[in-house]
Amino acid sequence: MDTNQTPVVTTDALTKTYGDRVAVDRVSMTVQRGEVYGFLGPNGAGKTTTLRMLLGLIRPTAGMASILGRPAGRPHPDLRVGALIEGPGFHPYLSGRDNLRTVARFRGFTDAEVDRVLERVDLAGRGSDKYKGYSLGMKQRLGVAAALMGDPELIVLDEPTNGLDPAGMADMRALVVDLARGGQTVLLSSHLLAEVQEICDRVGVINSGRLLLESTVAEMRGGSSLRVRATPEPAALAVAMRLAGDDGVRRTPAGLSLDLSADAAPHVTRELVNAGIDVHEITHTERSLEEVFFEMTTATTPEKEPVA
Numbered sequence: 001m002d003t004n005q006t007p008v009v010t011t012d013a014l015t016k017t018y019g020d021r022v023a024v025d026r027v028s029m030t031v032q033r034g035e036v037y038g039f040l041g042p043n044g045a046g047k048t049t050t051l052r053m054l055l056g057l058i059r060p061t062a063g064m065a066s067i068l069g070r071p072a073g074r075p076h077p078d079l080r081v082g083a084l085i086e087g088p089g090f091h092p093y094l095s096g097r098d099n100l101r102t103v104a105r106f107r108g109f110t111d112a113e114v115d116r117v118l119e120r121v122d123l124a125g126r127g128s129d130k131y132k133g134y135s136l137g138m139k140q141r142l143g144v145a146a147a148l149m150g151d152p153e154l155i156v157l158d159e160p161t162n163g164l165d166p167a168g169m170a171d172m173r174a175l176v177v178d179l180a181r182g183g184q185t186v187l188l189s190s191h192l193l194a195e196v197q198e199i200c201d202r203v204g205v206i207n208s209g210r211l212l213l214e215s216t217v218a219e220m221r222g223g224s225s226l227r228v229r230a231t232p233e234p235a236a237l238a239v240a241m242r243l244a245g246d247d248g249v250r251r252t253p254a255g256l257s258l259d260l261s262a263d264a265a266p267h268v269t270r271e272l273v274n275a276g277i278d279v280h281e282i283t284h285t286e287r288s289l290e291e292v293f294f295e296m297t298t299a300t301t302p303e304k305e306p307v308a
């Protein structure tokens with residue numbers, strides 16, 4: 001079997017119910033090797049429950065989850081998965097390094113590995129400081145360091161930037177991107193759309209336990225558009241429709257929105273001016289993930305069907 005082609009994570013109709021509450025509802029998702037996959041959804045959507053099933057921390061009610069082709073929760077000895085899912089649970093009066101050494105001893109890693117992961121998360125210089133004196137961002141990075149021991153193929157991070165200040169968030173994002181550049185696969189959950197848009201290759205959008213969409217960030221945003229403010233607007237509309245097609249133009253409060261790429265801007269401007277139209281502004285815009293997400297979640301009324 002060519003493991004490079006095997007998805008790192010696959011779930012098929014993965015379901016978890018608590019009493020009659022369906023926390024995760026037939027989720028089928030795939031995480032490919034080397035990508036940063038963003039599991040995106042609002043609070044209570046079912047992200048943590050899904051990740052806990054993947055890691056074998058809780059049992060699915062139905063469906064299946066596998067990591068590199070093996071059932072989740074019963075990994076092969078070679079299979080390396082690192083996770084930061086529950087709070088890291090470090091000792092406040094031990095240094096960052098000693099906390100990691102405790103974890104390392106328990107998991108069979110050396111002190112050299114502790115130093116390597118401290119370096120990796122940029123905490124080597126502060127490794128001797130007591131954990132309780134760490135900023136939230138440093139605490140979170142120490143948690144990631146623990147997940148990185150043994151150089152896992154898959155790193156699962158549950159809301160890694162939650163509660164961090166902007167600088168802490170930026171550090172964490174840079175770390176995630178850096179891990180992926182080094183060839184590791186990262187599966188992270190987030191309710192922050194801008195963040196997922198910035199660092200992820202692919203996204204799974206979950207709401208009310210259901211996976212609404214799985215695609216690349218670019219596909220999800222559905223291309224780009226040109227926004228044109230020009231007068232008189234009826235004449236501008238006619239030209240815009242000739243250039244972008246009848247279905248390719250929308251009127252918005254900010255002007256006309258044309259389904260065309262940035263390259264088309266000079267041509268559109270020339271055509272408008274040649275038609276005697278005044279062009280006040282022409283800008284290239286991309287839909288934000290946030291706009292797409294709200295369109296998708298408001299369009300979907302989650303019906304709660306009984307789980308088979």
Ligand SMILES: Nc1ncnc2c1ncn2[C@@H]1O[C@H](COP(=O)(O)OP(=O)(O)OP(=O)(O)O)[C@@H](O)[C@H]1O
Binds near residue numbers: 047049
């Ligand atoms: N042990 C449990 N018992 C009962 N209900 C649970 C349990 N764990 C989760 N739930 C419910 O399942 C749903 C999904 O929760 P989950 O924690 O997976 O969401 P989430 O997307 O991770 O949200 P958050 O970002 O708030 O953690 C919620 O309605 C939650 O209340």
